[in-house]
Amino acid sequence: MTQESPYGFETLAIHAGAAPDPATGARATPIYQTTAYVFDDADHAASLFNLQDYGYIYSRLGNPTVSVLEERVAALEGGRGATATASGHAAQMLAMFTLMEPGASFVAANKLYGGSVTQFMRTFQKFGWDCEMVDVDDFAAVEEALKKSTVKALFCESLANPGGVISDLEPLAELAHAAGVPLIVDNTMASPALCRPFEWGADIVIHSTTKFISGHGNAMGGMVVDSGNFNWAQNDKFPSLTQPEPAYHGLNFFETFGDLAMTVHGHAVGLRDLGPTMAPMNAFLAITGSETLPLRMERHCQNAAEIAHFLNTHPKVAWVSYAGLEGNKYKPLADKYLGGKAGSVFTFGVKGGYEAGLQLVESCELFSHLANLGDTRSLILHPASTTHRQLTEEQQISAGAGPDVLRISIGLETAKDLIADLEQAMAGA
Amino acid sequence: MDHDAYSNSYIRDVLNSTKTVAMVGASPKWNRPSYFVMKYLQAKGYRVIPVNPGAAGQEILGETVYGDLKSVPEPIDMVDIFRNSEAAGPIADEAVEVGAKTVWMQLTVRNDAAAARAEAAGLNVVMDRCPKIEFARLNGEIGWSGVNSGVISSKRRRARA
Numbered sequence: 001m002t003q004e005s006p007y008g009f010e011t012l013a014i015h016a017g018a019a020p021d022p023a024t025g026a027r028a029t030p031i032y033q034t035t036a037y038v039f040d041d042a043d044h045a046a047s048l049f050n051l052q053d054y055g056y057i058y059s060r061l062g063n064p065t066v067s068v069l070e071e072r073v074a075a076l077e078g079g080r081g082a083t084a085t086a087s088g089h090a091a092q093m094l095a096m097f098t099l100m101e102p103g104a105s106f107v108a109a110n111k112l113y114g115g116s117v118t119q120f121m122r123t124f125q126k127f128g129w130d131c132e133m134v135d136v137d138d139f140a141a142v143e144e145a146l147k148k149s150t151v152k153a154l155f156c157e158s159l160a161n162p163g164g165v166i167s168d169l170e171p172l173a174e175l176a177h178a179a180g181v182p183l184i185v186d187n188t189m190a191s192p193a194l195c196r197p198f199e200w201g202a203d204i205v206i207h208s209t210t211k212f213i214s215g216h217g218n219a220m221g222g223m224v225v226d227s228g229n230f231n232w233a234q235n236d237k238f239p240s241l242t243q244p245e246p247a248y249h250g251l252n253f254f255e256t257f258g259d260l261a262m263t264v265h266g267h268a269v270g271l272r273d274l275g276p277t278m279a280p281m282n283a284f285l286a287i288t289g290s291e292t293l294p295l296r297m298e299r300h301c302q303n304a305a306e307i308a309h310f311l312n313t314h315p316k317v318a319w320v321s322y323a324g325l326e327g328n329k330y331k332p333l334a335d336k337y338l339g340g341k342a343g344s345v346f347t348f349g350v351k352g353g354y355e356a357g358l359q360l361v362e363s364c365e366l367f368s369h370l371a372n373l374g375d376t377r378s379l380i381l382h383p384a385s386t387t388h389r390q391l392t393e394e395q396q397i398s399a400g401a402g403p404d405v406l407r408i409s410i411g412l413e414t415a416k417d418l419i420a421d422l423e424q425a426m427a428g429a
Numbered sequence: 430m431d432h433d434a435y436s437n438s439y440i441r442d443v444l445n446s447t448k449t450v451a452m453v454g455a456s457p458k459w460n461r462p463s464y465f466v467m468k469y470l471q472a473k474g475y476r477v478i479p480v481n482p483g484a485a486g487q488e489i490l491g492e493t494v495y496g497d498l499k500s501v502p503e504p505i506d507m508v509d510i511f512r513n514s515e516a517a518g519p520i521a522d523e524a525v526e527v528g529a530k531t532v533w534m535q536l537t538v539r540n541d542a543a544a545a546r547a548e549a550a551g552l553n554v555v556m557d558r559c560p561k562i563e564f565a566r567l568n569g570e571i572g573w574s575g576v577n578s579g580v581i582s583s584k585r586r587r588a589r590a
């Protein structure tokens with residue numbers, strides 16, 4: 001079941017998952033830089049391997065620093081549990097690994113981070129997993145795509161990268177549930193400070209903690225958060241959770257662990273057999289970052305709104321796609337799902353197309369030209385030549401990453417300095 | 430009692446006031462959920478007495494299995510029910526008759542009518558929960574598996590029992 005906490009979001013951001021260290025009383029979460037953990041005796045070891053007792057065995061499956069971050073993010077999302085991974089991409093792979101089988105398929109929004117498009121459309125094919133991309137603004141198209149008997153999930157981003165597009169989560173959750181499959185939401189760009197997809201019916205949340213949750217551009221990480229609300233036994237689509245698992249002597253995860261099934265499976269099978277484990281050092285950095293998530297998001301959004309307004313009236317700018325601007329198609333969804341905020345990552349087009357865009361990027365002195373987002377520093381990127389370059393031009397345009405598009409991730413610097421930097425860069429463009 | 434949302438203190442009181450658990454539907458098979466729960470509760474210091482007519486007279490984890498609750502020759506604090514929601518009804522009534530203090534129905538098991546009867550007789554009732562998960566949640570162990578315990582504290586947690 002989803003967890004409603006009596007505590008406020010800021011309190012959870014600092015305290016959830018992190019009590020003083022039981023052994024030493026250390027108040028900050030220690031970095032448990034260890035590979036393995038001693039067993040008390042052979043029977044204790046057997047209980048742990050059989051999943052009959054709670055405890056650590058080997059850090060590929062679980063680590064005390066990493067599990068603090070897992071509980072932290074689960075609490076911030078109001079979820080039942082979470083599985084940390086080495087990166088956001090690993091989180092997507094791990095979530096799908098639990099749900100999919102060779103020959104199975106899922107439906108995904110066509111406006112996604114370019115790396116996700118490539119992962120879903122090319123690399124997942126090697127596992128025998130098919131992905132059909134649809135415009136999730138078109139409910140009839142989503143409903144039609146979900147009719148295929150092989151479909152196991154619907155996937156979208158709450159606030160989509162790169163375009164300032166927002167998914168209408170509530171009706172999408174209803175469509176997914178009518179088809180007997182979970183709605184999976186990548187909440188990386190909004191972060192739980194702006195949007196909590198479980199409150200709108202989503203079943204699984206994915207994060208690249210690399211981004212706003214860590215927030216300082218210094219630690220890779222991902223997270224699969226389970227709401228605990230989806231009934232995996234309602235149909236026969238999810239045998240990994242509802243059929244006996246031969247690698248655990250016929251254990252049935254849903255029967256044994258109930259609403260913890262997805263989280264236990266994520267560790268005991270997903271991390272154990274695929275191996276994309278988060279490093280304790282990265283977990284420590286993400287834990288530290290998460291403590292200031294609410295404060296940072298507020299300033300990220302405030303700065304981004306100022307810069308979006310500046311660009312929107314600039315003579316060299318052709319258009320700005322920022323859901324916080326009046327008249328933007330997604331403004332009503334920003335009001336509904338993101339508390340009226342619109343994040344700090346958005347796109348704009350410069351007059352003069354591809355060449356002018358590249359030149360602007362290269363002329364920035366304060367904005368860093370790199371492929372990341374959700375950093376304290378402001379970042380700028382030309383997606384068509386970088387993050388989305390693996391895509392066809394048609395895919396680039398449908399993903400909101402056409403040739404004239406620039407993506408910026410607004411950091412925490414002084415807003416007027418960021419405006420001055422863009423002003424001087426555009427003067428040269 | 431609101432059976433959709435138990436407070437941490439209610440569950441904690443139930444677990445702290447229990448010493449002996451009669452587990453109805455306990456399985457002798459080591460890979461069944463009831464076996465996991467029995468083994469875990471034993472490790473935490475609870476006496477667990479298995480009840481299962483199909484296995485009466487056998488032993489599970491060092492304890493003799495009884496055919497029904499009334500055959501258990503010792504006082505029972507909690508009856509933990511590993512049966513479906515319908516079967517849980519008469520078992521809850523028997524729990525009242527043998528003088529148990531708590532009726533606990535496992536994950537997915539819920540029988541509101543039986544719960545009301547037991548509560549009217551003065552028993553505590555917990556439904557659709559697992560005592561193993563709840564014990565671990567309230568004692569800082571469940572976070573070890575990435576689970577959201579819902580517990581926040583600035584106190585040093587107890588080390589493992």
Ligand SMILES: Cc1ncc(COP(=O)(O)O)c(C=O)c1O
Nearest residue numbers: 087088089113161188208210221
């Ligand atoms: C929305 C979104 N999802 C997923 C990812 C992948 O995360 P990672 O780079 O941590 O693998 C990214 C990274 O840019 C992203 O922006």
